[in-house]
Amino acid sequence: xKILAAGDLHGDISVARALANKADKEKVDLVxxxxxxxxxxxxxxxxxxxxxxxxxxxxxxxxxxxxxxTADFIADFYGITNLHGxxxxxxxxxxxxxxxxxxxxxxxxxxxxxxxxxxGFEKVKNLKxxxxxxxxxxxDRKIGKFGHPLVREGSEGIRKAVKKFKPDILICSHIHEAAxxxxxxxxxxxxxxxxxxxxxxx
Numbered sequence: 001x002k003i004l005a006a007g008d009l010h011g012d013i014s015v016a017r018a019l020a021n022k023a024d025k026e027k028v029d030l031v032x033x034x035x036x037x038x039x040x041x042x043x044x045x046x047x048x049x050x051x052x053x054x055x056x057x058x059x060x061x062x063x064x065x066x067x068x069x070t071a072d073f074i075a076d077f078y079g080i081t082n083l084h085g086x087x088x089x090x091x092x093x094x095x096x097x098x099x100x101x102x103x104x105x106x107x108x109x110x111x112x113x114x115x116x117x118x119x120g121f122e123k124v125k126n127l128k129x130x131x132x133x134x135x136x137x138x139x140d141r142k143i144g145k146f147g148h149p150l151v152r153e154g155s156e157g158i159r160k161a162v163k164k165f166k167p168d169i170l171i172c173s174h175i176h177e178a179a180x181x182x183x184x185x186x187x188x189x190x191x192x193x194x195x196x197x198x199x200x201x202x
Contacts, residue, residue: 020054061082
């Protein structure tokens, strides 16, 4: 299965169009957006449309710039899947997620982050391959050494979930300066996908 994963669009339709063209060219099965689709909880009409025009299935988690209400609106309006506390099965791959937002006005607790990831994992735990999607990165990682001090720390709840559930891949974004960085936590490959996106085969 081939995924185009990206994050931090911040309502920029030109970024969405470039990613949609990449998804079409690479013939990906899924587009996964790792949060901050909007800018400061405002909707820019059409930001998801380029992917749908290319007939791509889109999954996402909210970022620290989306409230849960906005994330639900995006899912309903565009008919796409919000993974926050949920999961999907595609071929032999289970994909589950949570925003992981432990900062800002839309933050949730570390216990809730872990609980939501556990809820999604339980539905796909018997599948051969598993992909976790969050906006924020796990705490105590190289990714966290980049960016503004207020957003570097990462999430203890996500770190705990990675160590407990051992997904094959964790897709995240959030730290713009760390876009493209890959590292490991145990056997899990962590990828900060950024706005340019990353083709992931699993």
